[in-house]
Amino acid sequence: MSSVRRKALLKVIILGDSGVGKTSLMNVYVNKKFSNQYKATIGADFLTKEVHIDDRTVTLQIWDTAGQERFQSLGVAFYRGADCCVLAFDVTNPISFKSLDSWRDEFLIQASPRDPEHFPFVLLGNKVDLEQNRAVSAKRAQSWCQTKNNIPYYEVSAKEALNVEAAFQAIARDALARESQDTSDFSDFAPPSVRLTSNAQSSGSSGCSC
Amino acid sequence: MLPYAAYKVYQKRKENQREMEEALGSLTSNLSRSIIPDQVVMKIQRVSAKLSEEGDDYIPGTLSIVEKAQGVFIEWSPYEEGMDSGWVIPGENGQEESIRASPPSLSPNNTHSGDVYSKLRFSLDVNDLSSFKNVEPRRKDKGMHYIRLICKDGTSYVPLYFQNGETTSFFTVLQRYITLRRSAKDPTLVVVADTKAEALAQSVSALDQNGDILSRLMKNPYSTAMTGFSKITSFMQDQVIPALLDSDEVSQEEKIRAMRELRLKDEDHQLRVHSDAGGEFEVVTQLELPPRPDIFRESPVTKTLWDSFKLPDGTFDQQKLHHLKMNVFRGGLSEDLRKEAWKYLLDYKDWFESTATFEKKKAILTEEYNRMKSQWQSITTDQESRFFKYSKRKGLVEKDVARTDRTVPYFRGDENPNLKVLQDMLMTYVMYNFDLGYVQGMSDFAAPILYVMNDEIDAFWCFVGLMQRIQPNFEKDQANIKLQMNQLKDLLVIVNPKLANYLEAHQSDDMYFCFRWVLVWFKREFSFSDTCKLWEVIWTGQPCPNFLLLLCVAILDSQTTIIIDNKFGLTEILKHVNDLSGHLNLDEVLTSAEAIFHQLSASQDKLPLHIREYLNFSRDENAASTP
């Protein structure tokens, strides 16, 4: 195991409604390409990218899942062991903003991280290139973030590659910070069943508003 | 591959390398990376990436091995656009393969724009390489040598074809950094030797006296365990084997002791082994299936052949219908026949309905369609603002239509009118079946149907016919998908118990990695035209229900060695399966699925009842009536 762990592997999950741009954001970040020919995601997939943070090289494993709720129940095994959860919404689509609570709750239930209160989330408001159609203001997004233990918020555009790099750099940093806190205990290497802590159940079900 | 003497030398070099890495590591943390220049150790020109299994879609480029401050990298990049354009590779038969008559869409040069090129460029740390496929042409003058790199995380890169045949120098240079070994079971698979396993094999090779299971377990713990034991306790899977592999964490003596504890009674099957944990290997009697028969695909059914099954009034001869369906199953349909034949296969036209009766029915259905279409079309924006269930569905449909088969010329371009037709069809389906609504994946089914019918109303009713069969897959509870995943696993246990056990030991036996296959029937794995062919084969309902699952079994079966020899875990298996997309050969998949069907069919009386039920083998009346 030692040689495999030489490079830190950070697992990041992107969640959000269908069509908010999860696949696009991931591809813009990893492959530097926006294409309007990406297909709707079915199932789950991930891409990896090496990033340098200060003097460390870490590998980000970015997980992209399908946005439609009914397909979520099957892929949740992949939430486990996440180091950071990226919530994404579309600034032109208020419904996708309203769904954020339930995405966050769902994640906490399924991934059941230890210390869910301090688990790193990052919020991305995508499609800011469509400013004329904006339906969710930055202010509104920020105040939601404040109610959730000050989640960092980034306004991005996959299409124009705006702020995407910076946002993922921050995501990597948050994930790494959490990872280094964890290094004293090795629970991350334990089989998933061992990691199912019970307290997450209670904190997760705080009602979905939409 | 590597003799043991050389292995020692290699270890030494590895140590030096590690020292050097550490030195470099401290250097780089202090200084900026750019101070140590990259050194290109080798560069091979004219190594072409093949974009997909189908067609001759090669992108020429350069393969190199580069030493960098961070490590050694295998890199491939396409030639700059424009340079070397017009470079043609002859087809495998020495002449250019004629482009199929089917969807003109697939002409590769148009479908892939510049961004695909740069997306293909890669740089891979040799330490992340797990194995590669190394496929030599059967005859020197035919085809080209290619390799396909597979990473430890399961990612497979595009196949790289060596136009100059310079593979030897590539392997030679690569061996400076990693040890390569040919897989015993699959000669086309070259595995990067796990240095730990190698060291262990070395250190206990003294024990290897009789070539017994012990030594086989040492050499290849995973696969030996999988073939040797029908079922293994999780203790064995999780503790013993990894411990044996991990020479850093277990002392030599402990390893040997653990090995000795694996007492064996029978070399191949029916083992009973006691372990420290007190667990006992569950012995499952293995069903021996007959050998897989050779199956050949036939040529597509032509219009003439199709018409010969018809009676003068346009109905089909009931006696011969099964025969016709088998013909379609074995060869698919010729392109010009699809428009007619799909109407039957999708239950829009009844096989025993005369042309005149159908015309009457069609008039009614046309009216029906237009009525439902006008229902949603009359909803105003204002009304929509208070009709969430509707507007949410509409939003989903719009987003998915924009993302469905857009590389196919029939749907290409922003102002393409066919996009609106697809949108209208799906919105009308929402009205037709509001309880289900629109669910992702539906657009993947609707698009090929619209393309083939090229008529909104015919396409709609064919789509309805198809949805009738697959609707359960889209239901909210996803129970039908889960059911099929279970059935798939049960089938795999019978057909390939070794892989089934491996998946179970790696938390992958929920078969989730096959979700996409089962939901959209391989739409994302094959090209548009192959998908059409595959679907019409499945729609015949031949030779058994749930043939889709046998296709899944066939593909998984073909990946057994890759999955096991690379020691893929949960995530790597998912990645590997996802990366098969575009690189599967449809005819091979179809023939092996059919061959598996024959294997199962030949031993049907020995199969468990539930398996017989999945495949409708329940011939035995008594068996069928038992609870």
Ligand SMILES: Nc1nc2c(ncn2[C@@H]2O[C@H](COP(=O)(O)OP(=O)(O)OP(=O)(O)O)[C@@H](O)[C@H]2O)c(=O)[nH]1
């Ligand atoms: N204008 C604009 N469009 C975008 C942007 N990002 C994504 N899109 C478009 O939004 C649509 C959905 O993008 P995807 O990345 O496929 O969305 P997703 O969140 O992965 O959706 P699912 O896979 O269905 O869950 C596509 O048509 C994209 O082209 C953006 O920043 N600006």
Ligand SMILES: [Mg+2]
């Ligand atoms: Mg997506």
